Amino acid sequence: MARILILDATDIIGEALSEELIEEGFEVLLSSINKLDGDYLLSNKFELLLIEINPSERAAFVLLEKLKTIVPKPKTIVLVSSVDVRGAVELAKLGVDELFSMPFNVSELFSSIKSLLPHGTQ
Numbered sequence: 094m095a096r097i098l099i100l101d102a103t104d105i106i107g108e109a110l111s112e113e114l115i116e117e118g119f120e121v122l123l124s125s126i127n128k129l130d131g132d133y134l135l136s137n138k139f140e141l142l143l144i145e146i147n148p149s150e151r152a153a154f155v156l157l158e159k160l161k162t163i164v165p166k167p168k169t170i171v172l173v174s175s176v177d178v179r180g181a182v183e184l185a186k187l188g189v190d191e192l193f194s195m196p197f198n199v200s201e202l203f204s205s206i207k208s209l210l211p212h213g214t215q
Contacts, residue, residue: 157187
């Protein structure tokens with residue numbers, strides 16, 4: 094079973110997605126980006142990190158930079174309210190696998206999650 098960590102800025106999106114992903118058979122942990130210690134990511138194994146970020150807050154970018162040191166690196170999907178070209182490029186350099194602008198299509202997000210995870214981890 095794949096482990097997914099959802100880091101939510103508002104708890105609203107994370108709670109809704111968490112319920113849906115659990116119904117799909119995933120193990121889901123939900124936390125706030127502001128409450129999570131970066132070392133937690135180093136000491137716990139997740140196959141996928143789903144993170145909602147506000148581009149003006151640097152905490153998420155620091156966390157994504159720390160993710161680059163994890164082996165094996167979890168797949169990363171970022172949900173963002175708005176992003177300009179510079180922000181999208183910065184996220185790509187940080188190793189983000191998928192970027193979704195809000196509002197997003199939930200079925201497209203779930204398809205992306207399933208395609209990023211290794212076969213047999215669901």
